[in-house]
Amino acid sequence: RSRERNMVSSEKLLYKQPSVLMGRTDVVAVTPWLAPIIWEGTYDPVLVDNIYKPMNLTIATTVFAVGKYVSFLRDFLETAEKHFMVGFNVRYYVFTDRPHDVPSVNLTQGRHISVIQVPGSNRWQEISARRMEIIQTTIESQISRVADYIFCLDVDSKFHARWGAESLGRLVAVIHPGYYEQTRDHFPYERHPASMAYIPMDEGDYYYGGAMIGGFVEDVYTLTKICRNRFEVDAENSIEAAWQEESHLNRYLLYNKPSKVLSPEYLWQDFKAKTKEVKVIRFSGVIKNYAEVRPN
Numbered sequence: 247r248s249r250e251r252n253m254v255s256s257e258k259l260l261y262k263q264p265s266v267l268m269g270r271t272d273v274v275a276v277t278p279w280l281a282p283i284i285w286e287g288t289y290d291p292v293l294v295d296n297i298y299k300p301m302n303l304t305i306a307t308t309v310f311a312v313g314k315y316v317s318f319l320r321d322f323l324e325t326a327e328k329h330f331m332v333g334f335n336v337r338y339y340v341f342t343d344r345p346h347d348v349p350s351v352n353l354t355q356g357r358h359i360s361v362i363q364v365p366g367s368n369r370w371q372e373i374s375a376r377r378m379e380i381i382q383t384t385i386e387s388q389i390s391r392v393a394d395y396i397f398c399l400d401v402d403s404k405f406h407a408r409w410g411a412e413s414l415g416r417l418v419a420v421i422h423p424g425y426y427e428q429t430r431d432h433f434p435y436e437r438h439p440a441s442m443a444y445i446p447m448d449e450g451d452y453y454y455g456g457a458m459i460g461g462f463v464e465d466v467y468t469l470t471k472i473c474r475n476r477f478e479v480d481a482e483n484s485i486e487a488a489w490q491e492e493s494h495l496n497r498y499l500l501y502n503k504p505s506k507v508l509s510p511e512y513l514w515q516d517f518k519a520k521t522k523e524v525k526v527i528r529f530s531g532v533i534k535n536y537a538e539v540r541p542n
């Protein structure tokens with residue numbers, strides 16, 4: 247279903263003239279391979295909506311809530327209804343081992359939830375990492391038929407402000423809020439050459455967060471398939487990468503550059519004070535008591 251569409255505005259729309267000379271100067275808004283980095287003030291939300299809404303797109307959104315993580319679902323879904331892809335068709339896919347504990351949340355028109363049962367696990371590392379495999383197989387069995395784009399998000403999070411069509415692209419990744427001021431040799435990439443997620447000290451663009459993967463369904467399909475395979479090769483060799491699937495994601499994105507990069511506005515962490523370049527926090531991880539919510 248997913249094809250690059252022409253940027254057509256359906257009607258006359260009055261908006262501020264784009265400037266060639268004036269814009270944000272405190273942040274970099276384009277990667278060295280010319281993918282936009284999305285920051286507040288670099289796009290016009292009204293114009294973006296005017297372009298994308300007539301396309302009648304469907305956005306699949308996957309979220310895992312295994313074990314005690316079901317308790318994060320209500321806030322995740324309620325805040326998504328307020329801020330995430332408002333005005334678009336959204337299909338949430340909730341993966342859980344506790345389908346009866348999925349809260350009923352009022353959804354606005356054009357939005358649906360499918361609950362899909364998955365096995366529980368005693369190891370949080372496995373739950374987090376198996377997401378690649380489950381997303382891959384669910385894209386094959388159902389998502390590819392119904393959706394244009396897909397976003398795969400962490401459940402222990404809330405939306406606080408607009409996350410809209412400015413985030414749509416072929417392959418979309420988010421810059422992790424914890425490392426964007428660091429040099430690449432400080433990124434927590436997997437550093438053992440034996441791992442399929444290995445990145446040498448002198449390589450790497452950004453440190454991407456595992457809490458969000460997005461893009462065309464077919465591009466995210468390829469990403470999940472390759473990361474899953476590499477993860478399984480590592481497992482056969484008794485290797486678990488430093489940050490599980492996040493490490494494999496970072497390796498994949500180093501050699502398959504994202505076409506759009508979301509700034510840390512799209513992935514903040516509640517324990518971290520806002521920095522001056524972040525004008526709006528759109529989505530953030532809540533503070534959680536690891537000992538309480540994880541199985542081990």
Ligand code: UD2
Nearest residue numbers: 310311312315370373374400401402455456457489490492
């Ligand atoms: C980081 C990443 C996360 C993932 C993980 C790698 C960010 C902000 N977070 O977060 O995306 O790459 O490291 O290990 O980039 N889950 C369950 N039940 C569990 C455990 C996990 O459903 O018992 C799911 C849930 O959707 C959760 C996700 O897996 O949001 C990631 O697990 P996490 O939030 O515990 O990982 P964390 O905070 O270390």
